[in-house]
Amino acid sequence: MRDRITLRGLRARGRHGVFDFERREGQDFVVDAVLHLDTAPAAASDDVGDTVHYGLLADRLVRIVTGEPVNLIETLAERLAAECLAESLVAGVELTVHKPSAPIEHEFEDVSVTVRRGTGPW
Template sequence: MRDRVALRGLRARGHHGVFDFERREGQDFVVDAVLYLDTAPAAASDDVGDTVHYGVLADRLVEIVTGEPVNLIETLAERLAAVCLEEPLVERVELTVHKPSAPIEHEFGDVAVTVVRDRGGAS
């Protein structure tokens, strides 16, 4: 599938991490979602009902990030990818969770986990 809808840089505050202070204080997480779907029907109809409403999807992703804490961003990425695949038109998702304030005692640019999931469960 060559068509993609991308939602990048979605920022929300969550309480994920393995350390008590991460759970207590929280930190910002940044989500990038690339959805693979056929956009031709939406282009032909010019109707948002024929594609993924990225505003609604953003709300759902933020609910996950701000919701139940998990230890690992791998777990968070998996949950977010599952939400994307609940969209009926999405055949595949590439989902990245960035943890820009990860508790690392060295200067770094980013920590991120990317998962690629298909509707059929294969990756």
């Protein structure tokens, strides 16, 4: 079984969506990433170079959310998952994009899309 590093609730403002006002005004998106990897080498060495530096990964994920707009959060989730898998130590990722201010005319708590890429215990 693989170990996990979890980054939950990463918030950034993006301009994603199919409606013009979403692109114009932007809205907050929230990202949760569960990285599957072996943390034993880092635990043994006590060296951040032997694991995923989650602060630097968070910076890259925020750049994607705040970067080029896409229509669908499915597309955004795919791009974010690919960035997580670009880390050589990451074997799999479960990545969720939340769109809490989605343009829905009913009261709701959250809309999210979760993708699983690579290998993982799912």
